[in-house]
Amino acid sequence: GEDVEQSLFLSVREGDSSVINCTYTDSSSTYLYWYKQEPGAGLQLLTYIFSNMDMKQDQRLTVLLNKKDKHLSLRIADTQTGDSAIYFCASAGAGGTSYGKLTFGQGTILTVHP
């Protein structure tokens, strides 16, 4: 089945850029998502990219997609302490028994130091 992998930890200084990486295995994935989860809270949809795009920018967030290498990244510019959270990458199944299913990576814990 589909597999999504992320590095587990990232630590940055306030004001620096953060880059969180993700790789996936299903080349037929239609959409790829980034979710943020703060302690004790649900998942907040940050942004997503359609599989025929290679970049999407939304304010401080930039998503890059390399479909050939099945590699996705999320760049957060000017990282703030409020960005400290777990970030999940997720891949959407294309159809058949995968229709409606998201496959999540293990999550990257981002820690922002003042």
Add this chain to the structure above:
Amino acid sequence: DTEVTQTPKHLVMGMTNKKSLKCEQHMGHRAMYWYKQKAKKPPELMFVYSYEKLSINESVPSRFSPECPNSSLLNLHLHALQPEDSALYLCASSQDPASEQFFGPGTRLTVL
């Protein structure tokens, strides 16, 4: 209204109790989901309802019973749970099964 709400926020139950979790959305979404999430792990899909019909059951034990009474409401009925079922239960909804999913804040369940 652009959010998914879940009640209760916290629930403590014994192994012989029967309880229900409730999820509601008023965004006109036609797909709704239940996930289970253990600490520091990604959410695991349990059930998908599409147009009020159960479309995916990820081999969830029968002590968890989903119900979709109408297009805005999703329940999860719990009976005879085990301590290892303690987790954060998340509900999500989307316009349809192919669209982005929006999550509720979750119910923190503790089974004693």
